[in-house]
Amino acid sequence: MTPKILLIGGNGFIGSHLADALLACGASLRILDVQAERFRPPLPGVQYFSGDCTNSATLRAALAGCDTLVYLAHNTLPLASFLNLDREVRQGLEVFAGVLEMAVQEQVERVMLFSSGGAVYGEPPSAAPVEETIACRPVSPYGLVKLMMEGYLHMVHHLHGLPYLVVRPSNPFGPRQNFLGHQGAIPIFMHRLLTGQPISVWGDGQAVKDYIYITDLIGAVVSLLEAGFDNQIYNIGSGLGRSVVEIVAALEQELSRKARLEYRPAHAGDVAHSVLAMGKLTARTGWTPQTSFEDGLRKTKQWYDQVEK
Numbered sequence: 401m402t403p404k405i406l407l408i409g410g411n412g413f414i415g416s417h418l419a420d421a422l423l424a425c426g427a428s429l430r431i432l433d434v435q436a437e438r439f440r441p442p443l444p445g446v447q448y449f450s451g452d453c454t455n456s457a458t459l460r461a462a463l464a465g466c467d468t469l470v471y472l473a474h475n476t477l478p479l480a481s482f483l484n485l486d487r488e489v490r491q492g493l494e495v496f497a498g499v500l501e502m503a504v505q506e507q508v509e510r511v512m513l514f515s516s517g518g519a520v521y522g523e524p525p526s527a528a529p530v531e532e533t534i535a536c537r538p539v540s541p542y543g544l545v546k547l548m549m550e551g552y553l554h555m556v557h558h559l560h561g562l563p564y565l566v567v568r569p570s571n572p573f574g575p576r577q578n579f580l581g582h583q584g585a586i587p588i589f590m591h592r593l594l595t596g597q598p599i600s601v602w603g604d605g606q607a608v609k610d611y612i613y614i615t616d617l618i619g620a621v622v623s624l625l626e627a628g629f630d631n632q633i634y635n636i637g638s639g640l641g642r643s644v645v646e647i648v649a650a651l652e653q654e655l656s657r658k659a660r661l662e663y664r665p666a667h668a669g670d671v672a673h674s675v676l677a678m679g680k681l682t683a684r685t686g687w688t689p690q691t692s693f694e695d696g697l698r699k700t701k702q703w704y705d706q707v708e709k
């Protein structure tokens with residue numbers, strides 16, 4: 401039977417790529433989002449619901465008859481969330497709790513939550529890639545609220561038997577990531593390099609993160625959806641760490657430009673080292689990343705050139 405899938409937040413960066421992959425798999429797809437996709441027109445074959453998922457009439461209409469809910473909506477960013485903890489809880493946890501309540505009423509059969517592999521762990525105890533089993537000690541309201549959302553989903557599963565999957569992506573990059581926004585170092589740095597603007601580096605530039613090309617993230621998500629909802633949490637990353645200065649050097653090489661760096665004080669809520677262990681996902685689905693970091697940069701640049709033509 402064709403799966404009927406609703407993506408809440410499906411017009412964002414990750415959702416737009418997930419929509420492509422699910423349509424290619426033959427899913428019957430709905431998207432509920434407060435805004436349209438930024439970089440392309442609506443997709444044929446998708447049923448769109450325009451609005452906020454806090455609007456119960458819109459949410460109910462979007463959920464009715466769906467068997468699978470994928471929750472991608474999130475309004476705040478890891479660092480911006482410091483400005484207002486109450487807002488983070490209201491817009492993160494409370495909104496998600498309302499969506500889950502209606503999903504249970506509408507007899508949705510399974511839920512996937514997009515959490516955060518970069519923010520829920522906090523500063524890991526060593527430089528080794530972090531496994532899903534280590535104690536989570538988030539150091540930002542964003543990370544804390546993501547962890548609470550995971551816990552809330554588990555509780556709903558316990559109370560109502562709703563099967564779930566949680567994915568903790570690292571730092572995805574690629575086409576359709578907003579290079580004028582505040583999240584996604586690679587497209588933002590790329591845009592600033594190509595337009596002769598300085599690049600802001602928070603801290604000493606040695607913070608190490610795990611970057612994954614967007615279609616690899618989506619490949620991993622689809623492999624999990626196909627493997628089934630086993631009420632587990634999965635990291636999704638490349639398993640490789642790169643510092644900010646290494647990212648800049650790779651971009652300089654790819655774009656044949658020299659960067660001007662402006663160093664700024666590190667944010668208290670940023671972690672110095674974050675690389676994800678991928679063993680659990682690989683054991684479950686056999687998935688491994690397919691795109692090298694350099695190829696990912698090249699493909700992102702090709703897309704950027706088309707958009708900025």
Ligand SMILES: NC(=O)c1ccc[n+]([C@@H]2O[C@H](COP(=O)([O-])OP(=O)(O)OC[C@H]3O[C@@H](n4cnc5c(N)ncnc54)[C@H](O)[C@@H]3O)[C@@H](O)[C@H]2O)c1
Pocket residue numbers: 408409410411412413414415432433434435451452453454471472473474475495514515516517518568569570571572583584
């Ligand atoms: N991009 C990353 O680096 C990254 C890394 C790890 C985890 N995540 C998580 O993955 C998810 C998707 O990330 P993204 O980069 O695609 O974000 P995005 O901001 O590009 O997309 C989120 C979408 O959710 C929509 N939205 C927000 N609040 C809504 C609401 N109340 N009702 C309906 N729609 C709403 C927005 O309009 C937007 O289109 C988020 O939960 C994010 O926290 C992202």
